[in-house]
Amino acid sequence: MNPIILRNATVLDPRAGELIPDRSVVIRNGRIEEVADAKAHAGDATVIDLRGRVLMPGLIDSHVHATQASSDFAELRSWSPYYAAARVSRLLREMLLRGFTTVRDMGGADHGVARAVEEGLFEGPRVLYGGPIIAPTGGHGLTEICDGETELRRAIRRQMALGAHHVKLTVSGGVISSMRIDALGFSEAEIRAAVDEAALAHRYVAGHAYTAEAVNRALRWGVRTIEHGNLIDGSSIELFRQHEAFYVPTLASFFALAREDAPHALSAESLAKLHHVRDAGIQALALADRAGIRIGYGTDLHGPLHAHQSMEFQLRSQVQKPADILRSATVTGAEIAGLVGSVGEIVPGAHADLLVVDGNPLEDIGLLADPERSLLLIMKGGGFVKNTL
Numbered sequence: 001m002n003p004i005i006l007r008n009a010t011v012l013d014p015r016a017g018e019l020i021p022d023r024s025v026v027i028r029n030g031r032i033e034e035v036a037d038a039k040a041h042a043g044d045a046t047v048i049d050l051r052g053r054v055l056m057p058g059l060i061d062s063h064v065h066a067t068q069a070s071s072d073f074a075e076l077r078s079w080s081p082y083y084a085a086a087r088v089s090r091l092l093r094e095m096l097l098r099g100f101t102t103v104r105d106m107g108g109a110d111h112g113v114a115r116a117v118e119e120g121l122f123e124g125p126r127v128l129y130g131g132p133i134i135a136p137t138g139g140h141g142l143t144e145i146c147d148g149e150t151e152l153r154r155a156i157r158r159q160m161a162l163g164a165h166h167v168k169l170t171v172s173g174g175v176i177s178s179m180r181i182d183a184l185g186f187s188e189a190e191i192r193a194a195v196d197e198a199a200l201a202h203r204y205v206a207g208h209a210y211t212a213e214a215v216n217r218a219l220r221w222g223v224r225t226i227e228h229g230n231l232i233d234g235s236s237i238e239l240f241r242q243h244e245a246f247y248v249p250t251l252a253s254f255f256a257l258a259r260e261d262a263p264h265a266l267s268a269e270s271l272a273k274l275h276h277v278r279d280a281g282i283q284a285l286a287l288a289d290r291a292g293i294r295i296g297y298g299t300d301l302h303g304p305l306h307a308h309q310s311m312e313f314q315l316r317s318q319v320q321k322p323a324d325i326l327r328s329a330t331v332t333g334a335e336i337a338g339l340v341g342s343v344g345e346i347v348p349g350a351h352a353d354l355l356v357v358d359g360n361p362l363e364d365i366g367l368l369a370d371p372e373r374s375l376l377l378i379m380k381g382g383g384f385v386k387n388t389l
Contacts, residue, residue, distance in 0.1 A: 058101025058353030060333025063298025092124025
């Protein structure tokens with residue numbers, strides 16, 4: 001494959017939150033070979049002149065459910081695996097067209113989905129999978145039920161043997177579960193056992209949690225990423241700092257579920273929980289942002305609501321600056337995934353996952369909330385997904 005040069009680019013550095021004009025990016029064998037001045041050349045290269053447009057790294061969604069192509073769990077269980085795979089393929093393709101070139105699946109996707117993408121059988125973002133969510137008896141959703149340290153260790157060992165990147169535990173109740181939102185999942189001994197087992201495989205535990213009590217228990221006992229966390233408080237912030245943990249809010253999920261046209265049938269109890277955590281989520285994000293906690297970009301959508309994946313940019317702009325939101329969806333996502341230098345930045349050696357934006361997202365983050373109009377070029381691993389230049 002001939003090398004590609006993207007010339008006259010204004011490169012977005014998400015780590016610094018700055019634009020660097022007059023750059024050329026040389027791509028060879030799916031990776032970025034060089035980021036140089038605008039005169040860079042390679043003899044047989046295909047040259048694309050960006051005419052000063054913003055070139056930024058592909059986006060990272062750190063909380064997706066790539067296999068949940070329906071918001072009805074009973075329907076999902078009824079599908080043939082062949083039909084389910086076809087639906088997943090389409091869902092992944094749509095994520096890629098929104099500019100997401102890497103996703104961290106937080107319950108459902110397995111080594112088969114990731115392999116299908118890697119081999120080009122599915123066109124989509126690279127998938128970092130954890131297998132099924134692990135929950136105690138009474139847990140919610142499509143989960144693997146585990147009670148006690150032995151069951152947890154056995155389940156985690158199975159997932160690690162299949163190449164899982166992480167483990168997800170439900171350490172509190174949830175919106176769609178029968179458990180109260182403030183209910184606690186797993187004992188201290190169970191959480192510590194899960195953290196220890198994941199660490200043996202050089203992996204980590206992510207925790208589904210809402211209340212400060214649930215979040216704080218998880219952080220104290222070694223959980224590395226907190227998913228949702230809508231009801232955190234100042235005590236949680238101190239623990240995030242002490243344990244160098246990550247916070248992954250998922251505002252889009254709650255706002256999408258609360259829409260009048262949302263295809264769901266939540267009970268009155270679940271709807272009450274939904275509105276409670278939705279209204280608190282923005283304030284929790286503001287608290288974490290002011291404190292300088294490392295925040296990832298997550299969406300946690302299901303079925304048709306995946307169409308709102310880019311809405312998270314607009315929601316976060318109520319309390320965050322564009323540069324901080326962009327950092328969440330790029331370099332912080334790479335840090336969460338353990339892929340610093342490979343994704344989330346335009347640096348030599350990284351995958352050539354690149355977006356050309358019609359405008360400046362550091363001034364208008366809403367551009368990324370409208371990817372169909374604003375993304376002129378999408379590249380994953382050096383291959384063109386979209387090119388309207």
